[in-house]
Amino acid sequence: MVISRKSEAWKVLAVFLKNKGAVIGAIVFICLVLLALFAYFIAPYDPLAVVPQESQQPPSRAHLMGTDLLGRDILSRVIFGARLSLLIGLVSVSLGATIGTIMGLGAGYCGGRLETATMRLVDAMLAFPGILLALIVIAALGTGIRNVMIAVGVSTIPEYARLTRGSVLSAKEEVYVAAARVIGCSGFRIMFRHILPNVTAPIIVLSTLRFGIAILTASGLSFLGLGAQPPIPEWGLMVSMGRTYLGKAWWMSTFPGLAITVAVIAINLVGDGLREAFDPRLRFR
Amino acid sequence: MLKYLGRRLVELIPVLLIMSVMVFLIMYLLPGDPVMLMLEGQSITSMEQVEKIREEMGLNDPIYVQYGRFLAGAIRGDLGTSARFRRPVTEVILEQFPATLRLSIAGMSIALVVGLTIGVIAAIRRYSWVDTLVMFLSLFGVSTPIFWSGLISILFFAFRLGWLPSTGTGGWKGLILPAFTLGFAATGTIARLTRSGLIEVMSQDYITTARAKGLREFWVLSRHAMKNAMIPIVTIAGLQFGGMLSGAVITETVFSRPGIGRLMVSAILWKDFRLAQGAILLTAVSFVLVNLLVDVSYTWLDPRIRYA
Numbered sequence: 001m002v003i004s005r006k007s008e009a010w011k012v013l014a015v016f017l018k019n020k021g022a023v024i025g026a027i028v029f030i031c032l033v034l035l036a037l038f039a040y041f042i043a044p045y046d047p048l049a050v051v052p053q054e055s056q057q058p059p060s061r062a063h064l065m066g067t068d069l070l071g072r073d074i075l076s077r078v079i080f081g082a083r084l085s086l087l088i089g090l091v092s093v094s095l096g097a098t099i100g101t102i103m104g105l106g107a108g109y110c111g112g113r114l115e116t117a118t119m120r121l122v123d124a125m126l127a128f129p130g131i132l133l134a135l136i137v138i139a140a141l142g143t144g145i146r147n148v149m150i151a152v153g154v155s156t157i158p159e160y161a162r163l164t165r166g167s168v169l170s171a172k173e174e175v176y177v178a179a180a181r182v183i184g185c186s187g188f189r190i191m192f193r194h195i196l197p198n199v200t201a202p203i204i205v206l207s208t209l210r211f212g213i214a215i216l217t218a219s220g221l222s223f224l225g226l227g228a229q230p231p232i233p234e235w236g237l238m239v240s241m242g243r244t245y246l247g248k249a250w251w252m253s254t255f256p257g258l259a260i261t262v263a264v265i266a267i268n269l270v271g272d273g274l275r276e277a278f279d280p281r282l283r284f285r
Numbered sequence: 286m287l288k289y290l291g292r293r294l295v296e297l298i299p300v301l302l303i304m305s306v307m308v309f310l311i312m313y314l315l316p317g318d319p320v321m322l323m324l325e326g327q328s329i330t331s332m333e334q335v336e337k338i339r340e341e342m343g344l345n346d347p348i349y350v351q352y353g354r355f356l357a358g359a360i361r362g363d364l365g366t367s368a369r370f371r372r373p374v375t376e377v378i379l380e381q382f383p384a385t386l387r388l389s390i391a392g393m394s395i396a397l398v399v400g401l402t403i404g405v406i407a408a409i410r411r412y413s414w415v416d417t418l419v420m421f422l423s424l425f426g427v428s429t430p431i432f433w434s435g436l437i438s439i440l441f442f443a444f445r446l447g448w449l450p451s452t453g454t455g456g457w458k459g460l461i462l463p464a465f466t467l468g469f470a471a472t473g474t475i476a477r478l479t480r481s482g483l484i485e486v487m488s489q490d491y492i493t494t495a496r497a498k499g500l501r502e503f504w505v506l507s508r509h510a511m512k513n514a515m516i517p518i519v520t521i522a523g524l525q526f527g528g529m530l531s532g533a534v535i536t537e538t539v540f541s542r543p544g545i546g547r548l549m550v551s552a553i554l555w556k557d558f559r560l561a562q563g564a565i566l567l568t569a570v571s572f573v574l575v576n577l578l579v580d581v582s583y584t585w586l587d588p589r590i591r592y593a
Binding site for chain 2 (some may be wrong): 125128130132135138139140212224236253254258261265268
């Protein structure tokens with residue numbers, strides 16, 4: 001029985017839509033994307049406009065999330081922060097996924113010394129827990145948003161490499177790969193044209209989950225002073241700047257932190273839903 | 286088991302070597318001259334002075350010679366001198382490491398005690414409010430940034446209620462909030478794993494047999510079910526401990542606690558690269574050793590796992 005990719009996609013969507021949590025997560029995520037895209041129209045104030053006389057105002061009708069130390073509207077900064085966080089997540093996950101997938105494809109398909117060397121490197125990278133790998137890259141490259149994207153991207157490479165290599169090892173034994181070899185396809189063509197499309201599903205699921213982790217790591221680096229620098233409206237940086245005034249101006253740190261939590265929860269719900277949807281045991285019921 | 290331990294240690298060598306290369310390369314990949322970066326803000330009388338410091342630090346030697354020197358020093362416990370503290374790096378980081386270890390152990394203990402307890406209750410009382418709690422805790426735990434949950438806990442328990450100190454110093458009271466913050470993310474994951482692991486184990490035939498023999502539910506759970514459910518939990522607990530070593534980086538900053546995490550970040554900001562290298566290397570090696578201990582613990586938990 002030949003199952004077309006199009007009908008498979010519909011089946012995945014059908015299982016996804018049955019998951020209420022995933023649907024809620026997807027709606028919230030789409031709202032975030034729209035906020036990010038139309039920030040210039042939605043934000044009530046200029047996120048960088050300094051108004052000293054409105055410094056540290058509590059939440060009110062004029063400023064729904066209050067103002068910060070320099071009188072800047074926090075709601076506007078949170079909205080513009082969504083642009084930055086989503087961009088950082090997208091760039092870093094794309095970077096990690098691209099490099100990691102190529103490494104995994106090459107290691108899994110070619111085998112031998114290339115596979116051994118690649119997987120030892122991957123093991124060493126995985127041996128650095130959590131934020132540590134990103135810290136190494138920041139220590140080497142310096143602070144700033146561009147380097148945060150690279151740092152977070154590098155820290156995601158080993159998981160993609162390991163996942164892709166595992167998927168390739170099993171796909172390599174399939175009949176269609178042997179057939180492609182017999183008709184004279186080059187290794188390169190077999191890897192990218194035949195094997196890669198069949199290992200895309202786990203890569204997509206990992207990407208959604210890593211997207212949330214990328215946002216958390218990037219905001220963590222900015223909180224530590226190693227990422228975005230003032231006056232950029234980055235969520236982690238905003239939480240850090242409000243820290244000193246936590247006792248008397250709780251809104252400065254609370255709302256940006258809440259934004260991070262809501263964004264990551266939404267992305268994780270979508271990721272969980274996709275993982276279920278791509279599970280063949282559920283799709284072919 | 287000793288033979289297995291020895292074999293695993295040997296297998297770790299290439300991984301540790303590659304890790305040391307990556308940490309070493311921090312200095313090498315820096316944009317600009319590392320000596321100029323270290324001397325930033327200080328008065329430099331001449332380029333000869335900079336060149337003299339470069340020569341003293343061995344930065345003019347070929348990269349493989351520099352790496353060999355770094356590796357030999359690391360094995361001996363000599364990680365160079367901190368530019369900021371003007372003391373051996375090893376001395377500085379060993380002063381701070383116990384505080385991080387205390388925090389990580391406290392966080393892990395909280396995560397295990399709370400996570401295992403509610404995970405067991407959720408498995409026994411499926412579809413109850415505890416089960417829903419586990420699901421939400423797990424989701425919130427992995428989605429909430431540690432620095433934000435730490436600040437919110439300071440806001441409520443220190444500023445509003447006044448029950449606990451806002452900083453992480455000052456005896457055991459100062460450890461509670463940081464440990465809970467650090468343990469929060471792991472609690473949900475451990476609870477969820479305990480729940481799913483126990484549910485699977487409780488459906489096995491030997492559990493039915495134990496019940497048929499008349500054993501009380503408590504003994505069925507503790508003697509038969511838990512031990513078999515522990516292997517995936519121990520794996521995740523080991524990984525979570527590593528996560529705590531790196532999560533301590535942020536927690537120590539939030540609560541202004543001393544520790545190797547905060548030292549690592551400060552070293553990067555001060556551009557004290559030898560100190561940064563030493564702190565990162567020590568944390569990474571600790572994580573690798575914890576995972577090794579986790580591997581070895583499998584033989585105790587499950588005697589069927591035979592290591593040749």
